[in-house]
Amino acid sequence: MRIIFVRHGETVYNTEARYQGHTDSELSELGRKQAAAAGERLKGEKIAAVYSSDLSRASDTARAIAAHHNLPVQTDDGLRECAFGDWEGLSVSEIADSFPDLYEKYRRNSVAHRAPNGERLEELQQRVVLAVKRIAERHPDDTVLIVTHGGPIRAFFCHALGAGLQTFRKMGLDNGGITTLSLDSDGRWFLEVLNDTCHLDL
DSSP, X not given: OEEEEEEOOOBHHHHTTBOOTTSOOXXXXXXXXXXXXXXXXXXXXXXXXXXXXXXHHHHHHHHHHHGGGTOOEEEOGGGOOOOOGGGTTOBHHHHHHHSHHHHHHHHHOTTTOOOTTOOOHHHHHHHHHHHHHHHHHHOTTSEEEEEEOHHXXXXXXXXXXXXXXXXXXXOOOOTTOEEEEEEOTTSOEEEEEEEEOGGGOO
């Protein structure tokens, strides 16, 4: 099977450098254009099903792409962004001011540290891997689209390619970017495309 991952379009929180997590922030005007551009880019793909995080920034992006294939968007809360607990809605500068020691530790090692009342990266990875496994079992021979967030894509990438979670912060994933992985008959994942953004020259 093949999975085409798309990171949701830009949100207002993205423009303000605010932590979103499970907070349901909306797409910005540019984010809607990015979603439309991803739809145009992928309209020639033979996509069997479209899945999305249940947060609106992802599901709205997914609908813009799914419309080209006359497919419904199936949401799964297992595909949500990492929960950032007490940091959600705060800007980077506000977090650095209010949680200086913890934020510095988190910035240096986000595997060992987390936001207060937030998820650890291991927890994020576990639920995303389970969500993708459910999808893969339904579509063993198909190409499917999954629209989600930067965190879940990075976490699954680390799992699929056998990279430790220390690799998590070493991937650049743009809003509206496309990352594609394929699964062979021996259960091995292969990277086909990483963060393709050539359709986003808006």
